[in-house]
Amino acid sequence: MSAPAGGGRGGEWIYLSRELLGDLLEVLDAEVAAARSDLGVSGRIAGRALAFFGVAVSILIWLPAILGYVMVRVLAQWLPDWGAGLIVFAFFLLVAALLGAIGWSKMKRIENPVDTVTRRTREHLAWWRSEVSLRPGPVGVADDAGRDAG
Secondary structure, three states, X not given: OOOOOOOHHHHHHHHHHHHHHHHHHHHHHHHHHHHHHHHHHHHHHHHHHHHHHHHHHHHHHHHHHHHHHHHHHHHOOOOOHHHHHXXXXXXXXXXXXXXXXXXXXXXXXXXXXXXXXXXXXXXXXXXXXXXXXXXXXXXXXXXHHHHHHO
């Protein structure tokens, strides 16, 4: 853009404002482009990492089955196959019940989100009242003690 011809002082400010806005938009556009590039690279890295995590989880899913088979085979040395299978089944059932009970007890301690927001809002307002000493009247108006003294 070129400077306005004879626009006076007001035209100069308008010109400078437009220049500043144009420069800010260019900077913002460059920042968005850089962020897109960075996020694209990060997205590809995250995708590869998730693929490795997926493979690891699929292996972990098979581990209890393999462990169960090995436990049954070991117990089958001294017990019939069906007895060894029942003992291993009972063991896994007991472990699952124990983990479920622990999870349930932790779920009970979760606070309702509405209660959390309400509690935090009350604490926030109480802090403001104690630290900032909010007064019911408008700013600059003396309180009742000041009116009675005067």
